[in-house]
Amino acid sequence: MAYALAKFKVADYERWKQGFAAGEEIRKAAGSRGAFAFRSASDPNEIILLIDWDNLEAGRQVGNSPRILDLQQASGVISPFEPYQEADQFES
16 A cells, blocks of 8 residues: 645635546556545645545656646646655554
8 A cells, every 4th residue: 555645725616626536547547546536624725635546656657747737727726736645654
């Protein structure tokens, strides 16, 4: 299991959600096992996205692919993705 976590802002959450769904087959083909989107309680257009990948490098390549970058732009992503990397793992 490899997780990619990113924080970003969108113009409109519903519009972004449709655009994200449009990239599902691309992510699946690269080994995505699913994703969770979290919205800020104080700003519903601020998103934290967690994607589970078979291989993190494949996930990075998909995230930088022209098709996904086009979908991000078309779906109203208005801030650059702020990626996070795993620092520690805890049992509970």
